[in-house]
Amino acid sequence: MKKYDNKIIFTGPVGAGKTTAIGAISDIPPITTDAAASDMTLNRKGYTTVALDYGVLNLDGKAKVHLYGTPGQERFDFMWDILSTGGIGLILLLDNSRPNPIKDMQFFLNAFKDMLRQAPVVIGVTKTDIKNTPTTESYARILEKVDMRPPIFEIDGRNRDDVKSLVMALLFSIDPGLEG
Ligand SMILES: Nc1nc2c(ncn2[C@@H]2O[C@H](COP(=O)(O)OP(=O)(O)O)[C@@H](O)[C@H]2O)c(=O)[nH]1
Ligand SMILES: [Mg+2]
Numbered sequence: 001m002k003k004y005d006n007k008i009i010f011t012g013p014v015g016a017g018k019t020t021a022i023g024a025i026s027d028i029p030p031i032t033t034d035a036a037a038s039d040m041t042l043n044r045k046g047y048t049t050v051a052l053d054y055g056v057l058n059l060d061g062k063a064k065v066h067l068y069g070t071p072g073q074e075r076f077d078f079m080w081d082i083l084s085t086g087g088i089g090l091i092l093l094l095d096n097s098r099p100n101p102i103k104d105m106q107f108f109l110n111a112f113k114d115m116l117r118q119a120p121v122v123i124g125v126t127k128t129d130i131k132n133t134p135t136t137e138s139y140a141r142i143l144e145k146v147d148m149r150p151p152i153f154e155i156d157g158r159n160r161d162d163v164k165s166l167v168m169a170l171l172f173s174i175d176p177g178l179e180g
Contacts, residue, residue, distance in 0.1 A: 059136075
């Protein structure tokens with residue numbers, strides 16, 4: 001297997017499971033700057049506190065995948081470009097229990113369109129245990145209209161195997177030789 005020491009990005013709306021998913025698969029204690037919304041005030045030095053996540057997945061002795069979770073709030077979208085620089089792939093988590101997850105999907109795919117010109121995306125739909133629609137087929141049908149056919153999985157963000165399958169699907173779409 002090739003040496004991978006690379007970076008993938010988890011994005012999606014607040015509550016989609018980014019922090020949980022990175023924590024579920026990270027081989028190091030994940031670093032998270034999650035703060036209660038009420039703590040996210042501008043401090044005196046003029047910096048804002050943003051919520052982002054970092055973890056590492058060791059695939060074998062040499063291969064390391066750095067996992068970065070973006071802040072979900074739109075007002076931190078300036079962070080998205082910074083974080084996605086050098087990213088080899090994107091994992092978009094969608095919370096099926098939100099009012100309009102289809103719109104969330106379109107919003108995030110548009111926000112990351114520059115990155116997606118050269119990197120693949122895999123979609124993980126979370127919280128299908130809370131709300132089972134839209135189905136993965138409905139998401140796929142909408143994306144086909146814009147000629148996108150990313151792998152779409154129903155996952156539980158708390159389940160290590162689910163999250164790992166998502167990451168492996170992403171790595172496989174980057175390099176189909178990976179499974180060999
Ligand atoms: N019921 C259910 N809860 C989930 C699922 N995935 C994540 N969660 C929970 O959703 C909450 C928000 O997750 P979090 O990782 O903080 O979301 P983030 O804002 O994207 O980082 C946490 O309490 C998770 O345990 C899922 O598939 N089903
Ligand atoms: Mg989070």
